[in-house]
Amino acid sequence: MKVGVITLFPELMDGALEHGVIGRARTKGQLELELSNPRDLTADKHRTVDDRPFGGGPGMVMTPAPLSAAIVSLKEAMPEAPVVYLSPQGRPFDQAMARAWQAHGSVILVAGRYEGIDERVIDRLVDEEVSLGDFVLSGGEFAALAIIDAVTRLEPGVLGDPLSAEEDSFGIEGLLDCPHYTRPEVYENQTVPAVLMSGDHKAIARWRRQQSLARTRDRRPELLEKADLTKEDKVFLTSLGPSDGN
Numbered sequence: 349m350k351v352g353v354i355t356l357f358p359e360l361m362d363g364a365l366e367h368g369v370i371g372r373a374r375t376k377g378q379l380e381l382e383l384s385n386p387r388d389l390t391a392d393k394h395r396t397v398d399d400r401p402f403g404g405g406p407g408m409v410m411t412p413a414p415l416s417a418a419i420v421s422l423k424e425a426m427p428e429a430p431v432v433y434l435s436p437q438g439r440p441f442d443q444a445m446a447r448a449w450q451a452h453g454s455v456i457l458v459a460g461r462y463e464g465i466d467e468r469v470i471d472r473l474v475d476e477e478v479s480l481g482d483f484v485l486s487g488g489e490f491a492a493l494a495i496i497d498a499v500t501r502l503e504p505g506v507l508g509d510p511l512s513a514e515e516d517s518f519g520i521e522g523l524l525d526c527p528h529y530t531r532p533e534v535y536e537n538q539t540v541p542a543v544l545m546s547g548d549h550k551a552i553a554r555w556r557r558q559q560s561l562a563r564t565r566d567r568r569p570e571l572l573e574k575a576d577l578t579k580e581d582k583v584f585l586t587s588l589g590p591s592d593g594n
């Protein structure tokens with residue numbers, strides 16, 4: 349997987365991507381990260397990357413020239429990669445998008461700062477706008493980090509146990525995850541569901557599936573519409589009483 353990132357804070361990206369599963373994927377060459385900082389491509393001695401908005405108003409806007417130069421430099425290195433601007437105006441990111449970008453093999457992510465980027469850069473160079481959610485951030489970098497994590501995990505060989513990528517709840521046709529327990533067996537007088545201690549793997553798998561289904565119905569019923577449910581799933585859901593929302 350090749351990921352290009354345009355960011356004014358490459359050190360922030362680098363640092364966050366040196367650890368854990370993602371850090372190892374980089375070391376093993378399963379993830380190639382190429383960062384480009386528009387500030388390095390400025391032509392003025394003050395290395396200006398932002399300016400005041402036409403039409404007035406608060407804050408600053410990222411200027412088009414250095415940002416375009418940074419995008420073009422990565423497009424030359426990764427001509428097949430789609431250019432994705434991370435922004436609140438974008439299409440919500442989801443596991444299907446992560447799978448599509450992993451399958452494609454490369455993506456260029458543009459992280460905004462200030463109030464955003466000059467619209468002419470979007471018109472000319474951006475293929476798609478994608479959002480991590482409806483909240484205000486200082487920059488697109490943390491959205492980029494989340495997306496890089498989601499995509500890299502899907503790369504074959506990155507996760508020790510390939511099943512865990514599938515078993516992540518969104519791997520199982522977009523259901524929420526079941527509860528998880530580990531030692532000690534009794535903690536603060538709270539015990540573990542007996543089925544998990546039974547050694548009956550069929551019963552455990554059924555319990556986990558039913559927990560995922562019940563939680564999805566209670567907390568995110570809209571996900572059930574898109575989920576790929578078996579007949580047994582549907583029978584179980586019908587057997588549940590009214591949702592208690594938890």
Ligand SMILES: Cc1cccc(C(=O)NCC2(NC(=O)c3cccc4nocc34)CCCC2)c1
Pocket residue numbers: 434435436460461462463464465478479480481482483484485486487488491
């Ligand atoms: C709801 C709302 C309305 C108006 C502005 C903002 C806002 O947060 N504007 C600031 C910026 N936000 C993001 O980049 C950003 C934010 C959230 C999710 C994201 N997913 O990807 C990038 C994302 C845009 C340029 C610099 C940071 C948010």
